[in-house]
Amino acid sequence: MAALLEIDNLLIDARTDDGTMVPIVKGVSFNLDRGEVVALIGESGSGKTTIALSALGYAKPGLEFSGGEVRFDGVDVLTMASEERRELRGQRVAYLAQSAAASFNPALTIGEQVTESAILQGRMDRDTAYQRAEILYRALELPDPDRLGRRYPHQVSGGQLQRLMAAMALCGKPDLLVLDEPTTALDVTTQIEVLRAFKSVIRQEGAAALYVTHDLAVVAQIADRIVVLYGGEVQEYGSASDVINRPNHDYTRRLMSAVRPPPEAGQYAETTGEHRREVPALEVRNLTAGYGTGNARTAVKVLRDVNISVERGHSVGVIGESGCGKSTLARVISGLLPAQEGEVRLHGDTLHPDLKRRDRSDLQKIQFVFQMADTALNPRHRIDNLLGRPFEFYLGLTRSQKPEKIAELLKMVELPPDFAGRYPEELSGGQKQRINLARALAASPEILLCDEVISALDSIVGANIIELLKRLRKRTGVSFVFISHDLSTVASFADDIVVLYAGRVVEQGSTNKVLAPPYHPYTRLLISSVPELRIGWLEETMETSEAKAGIDRVVEITEVGCPFFNRCPLAIPGTCDKHVPPIREITDDHKIECHRSDEEFRHWASA
Amino acid sequence: MLMAAVLRRTAVGILTMLLVSILIFIGTSVLPGDVANIILGQMATPESLAELRSKLGLDRPAYIRYFMWLGDMATGDLGISKAGSGAATIGTPISELIAPRLTNTLRMTAIVAIIAIPLSLSLGLLAAMYPGSRLDRAITFTTLGLISVPEFLVATFLVLVLAVHMDLLPATAYISGRETGLKLLKALALPTLTLVIVASSQIMRMTRATVLNVLSSPYIEMAILKGVPRKRIILRHALFNAVGPIVNVIALNLAYLVSGVVIVETVFSYPGLAKLMVDAVQTRDLPLVQACAMIFCATYILLIFIADMASILSNPRLRHPK
Numbered sequence A: 001m002a003a004l005l006e007i008d009n010l011l012i013d014a015r016t017d018d019g020t021m022v023p024i025v026k027g028v029s030f031n032l033d034r035g036e037v038v039a040l041i042g043e044s045g046s047g048k049t050t051i052a053l054s055a056l057g058y059a060k061p062g063l064e065f066s067g068g069e070v071r072f073d074g075v076d077v078l079t080m081a082s083e084e085r086r087e088l089r090g091q092r093v094a095y096l097a098q099s100a101a102a103s104f105n106p107a108l109t110i111g112e113q114v115t116e117s118a119i120l121q122g123r124m125d126r127d128t129a130y131q132r133a134e135i136l137y138r139a140l141e142l143p144d145p146d147r148l149g150r151r152y153p154h155q156v157s158g159g160q161l162q163r164l165m166a167a168m169a170l171c172g173k174p175d176l177l178v179l180d181e182p183t184t185a186l187d188v189t190t191q192i193e194v195l196r197a198f199k200s201v202i203r204q205e206g207a208a209a210l211y212v213t214h215d216l217a218v219v220a221q222i223a224d225r226i227v228v229l230y231g232g233e234v235q236e237y238g239s240a241s242d243v244i245n246r247p248n249h250d251y252t253r254r255l256m257s258a259v260r261p262p263p264e265a266g267q268y269a270e271t272t273g274e275h276r277r278e279v280p281a282l283e284v285r286n287l288t289a290g291y292g293t294g295n296a297r298t299a300v301k302v303l304r305d306v307n308i309s310v311e312r313g314h315s316v317g318v319i320g321e322s323g324c325g326k327s328t329l330a331r332v333i334s335g336l337l338p339a340q341e342g343e344v345r346l347h348g349d350t351l352h353p354d355l356k357r358r359d360r361s362d363l364q365k366i367q368f369v370f371q372m373a374d375t376a377l378n379p380r381h382r383i384d385n386l387l388g389r390p391f392e393f394y395l396g397l398t399r400s401q402k403p404e405k406i407a408e409l410l411k412m413v414e415l416p417p418d419f420a421g422r423y424p425e426e427l428s429g430g431q432k433q434r435i436n437l438a439r440a441l442a443a444s445p446e447i448l449l450c451d452e453v454i455s456a457l458d459s460i461v462g463a464n465i466i467e468l469l470k471r472l473r474k475r476t477g478v479s480f481v482f483i484s485h486d487l488s489t490v491a492s493f494a495d496d497i498v499v500l501y502a503g504r505v506v507e508q509g510s511t512n513k514v515l516a517p518p519y520h521p522y523t524r525l526l527i528s529s530v531p532e533l534r535i536g537w538l539e540e541t542m543e544t545s546e547a548k549a550g551i552d553r554v555v556e557i558t559e560v561g562c563p564f565f566n567r568c569p570l571a572i573p574g575t576c577d578k579h580v581p582p583i584r585e586i587t588d589d590h591k592i593e594c595h596r597s598d599e600e601f602r603h604w605a606s607a
Numbered sequence B: 001m002l003m004a005a006v007l008r009r010t011a012v013g014i015l016t017m018l019l020v021s022i023l024i025f026i027g028t029s030v031l032p033g034d035v036a037n038i039i040l041g042q043m044a045t046p047e048s049l050a051e052l053r054s055k056l057g058l059d060r061p062a063y064i065r066y067f068m069w070l071g072d073m074a075t076g077d078l079g080i081s082k083a084g085s086g087a088a089t090i091g092t093p094i095s096e097l098i099a100p101r102l103t104n105t106l107r108m109t110a111i112v113a114i115i116a117i118p119l120s121l122s123l124g125l126l127a128a129m130y131p132g133s134r135l136d137r138a139i140t141f142t143t144l145g146l147i148s149v150p151e152f153l154v155a156t157f158l159v160l161v162l163a164v165h166m167d168l169l170p171a172t173a174y175i176s177g178r179e180t181g182l183k184l185l186k187a188l189a190l191p192t193l194t195l196v197i198v199a200s201s202q203i204m205r206m207t208r209a210t211v212l213n214v215l216s217s218p219y220i221e222m223a224i225l226k227g228v229p230r231k232r233i234i235l236r237h238a239l240f241n242a243v244g245p246i247v248n249v250i251a252l253n254l255a256y257l258v259s260g261v262v263i264v265e266t267v268f269s270y271p272g273l274a275k276l277m278v279d280a281v282q283t284r285d286l287p288l289v290q291a292c293a294m295i296f297c298a299t300y301i302l303l304i305f306i307a308d309m310a311s312i313l314s315n316p317r318l319r320h321p322k
């Protein structure tokens, strides 16, 4: 019997601005059998999504199929009549997009969107479709399944929406699922749950799947076979265990080495403690902050009683799940969001809480590098213009002094000098992030606040930016507050780690201490949720007690007691939910906020 | 949340209206010479001026005059024309002067709206549904040309071509109020055409941009990939999200039309409200100027309010809070 999907020498071209066509998929061939999961892996721009979409006979605007065949169940979908192709979509082949938040129509209910395709294609009547949707909600372990369909997309969380998209895809009982980076945007603890749900549903439904991702560790959990892509060509194609355990191709090995190793104590050579006795470069004391108008008592509190100090030339990593207040912390330090209580000190001097009231030299010393390089750079300004402004504003340089400084700056972030004449859209994601960094460095700051600076980049490009940051720190002596939801990224760069949960610091200390037992229960959950490049890891992890207790529960901001109570395997009812936990100094550079004692942690860790 | 947003908008609308009334009042007070001056003209002696002023209440402090005026306005008493638009109209109640003019203006704008809205909506929608097509390019090109030309140039150009060169239509749109049928139509044709051209090119462009924006969003691509038929994609997925912004665009453009009306009525000497106001400025008939300005500003603010409401009501996050 022929394979379910046969991609045969596929060629796809892109139309450039001047109207010429350039090939972006260059003769790709592979097969996918019934009931099988095939992963397409490669970095951004390697053509993964483009190839995956060809299984639905779809090319994004500006792209054109220029050769080859894509046979689904023996029929070429590229040459089908458009009506036939429409019936194929949603009914036999279903698509799960990278961003569920963008792919759900904000104006229609979840139920309507989940069942729409199945009803329109005449596969089921309305009632059957809604019943099936409900069964899928249950299978995907979504909350409140009997009423979920009546809600609107903005009324559920990101992780739930991602699973709802799986329900939407599966509702019409398709033979083939095409999944495009379905977990990339999620927190580790959510990702692991979504991955498990996908895997078990795919198995239950007997569907085949084409799984697109750049994350080899994720692939190892879910794929039967792997296609490695680079520059629109297949580099390697084989069973998952062969490709992972015996990679043949050079590029595959590079991909594997860019998989950030699971965070472990000792992997990071600590900067010597010689600065420790000086006044810290930056200090945050008893900080409470939040949003909303009104006075300190009525406003929403996002951060509570946070204490952090950053030594000169050191980097402090801030880690936690989405919504825990990481960006808020950076905004308070920079003065964008004035604190409600507590203070921020620079070299021992208290800064005014409000950015607008700080003087220019204080502003110059603290610079912010934003999460989204794309939106942070004004597309209408040329690079030299973007980089020239801080020179003018902070250092008062004249027009004639600027070009030399700009060239210096570009060199610092390892870009060629002729980039000065380009516009942001002419740069790749990694290059944009370098420009973004250069702009912050132009002010010669003492503190750099980096908020998720590599989260939007693929692993190899991201690893290069981290290397650059390390060199910059050595050369300029800048201190970093490095924010990320990815523990491995933080572990590869930070001297100290601050673990934030629901706006509280639950653990902090030097990187080696935080990543070794004793752990705060939340830190342990985070560490164990980072996928490992090992087949079978997912199943093993889901069996552990912390996973069972804590994965994919929502963060609840509580007024009293320990915020982690509802997810904690060690929780002591009656104590943890009633009293704020004490701060335990395990060593002088390692603190844990928990009711459990050091001995109890150690006992738990060895269990 | 929704209720709060609506109430806030309403409050802002009323507040703006009050501010505008203060500005209008101040603006008209700084004009040199008051009504008493104008009425008495050459014959003014200091004594007669003072007497007339006290009779008209002009000698009271400004803020009292403001509140008196505002109170009268609010109760529908627009006051009495103090100078009138000619010697014959001195002493006529302003509402009587305004009524026929307002009817004329409303008639013209109604015709403009009835033609411009459906025309520009359908063309804008078509252009968005077939981007890059010949139709789309034609529409984009023409509308871009038209919006960069000010109203009075459009009007002058139309007069040159249709009235002077081809002699099809009268160059002015003066009507006495007794015209009917073809004659009325002919008189209205040029001012209406000017406004239709100006308003529709804006609405067309913005409709096209709005719908294109919605159509290029990921959830539309998702619907295509789910095999949803094109008709349903447009009618259920896209239009649902585009209605709010489109109503917003229409209301905003009708608001801009207010200033267009002033220019067009002047150029064509069309006896509408705007023409009345311009004439009143020339004769320094301050109460009349104030009344006309208030009507224009109120219309403008009301339309902006409608535009705001449309975008608030079409936001699902506000309609269905968590």
Ligand SMILES: Nc1ncnc2c1ncn2[C@@H]1O[C@H](COP(=O)(O)OP(=O)(O)OP(=O)(O)O)[C@@H](O)[C@H]1O
Binding pocket: A291, A292, A302, A320, A321, A322, A323, A324, A325, A326, A327, A328, A329, A485
């Ligand atoms: N402008 C705002 N007004 C009200 N609440 C806000 C605002 N910005 C953020 N919040 C809330 O504050 C909390 C913390 O947000 P913050 O952006 O600091 O999270 P984060 O840890 O950076 O998350 P992520 O990893 O998703 O970027 C969240 O509950 C969020 O909903």
Ligand code: SF4
Binding pocket: A521, A522, A562, A563, A564, A565, A566, A568, A569, A570, A571, A572, A576, A581, A593, A594, A595, A596
């Ligand atoms: S205080 Fe209690 S609930 Fe909180 S982390 Fe410690 S043991 Fe768990």
Ligand SMILES: [Mg+2]
Binding pocket: A326, A327, A371, A451, A452
């Ligand atoms: Mg953030």
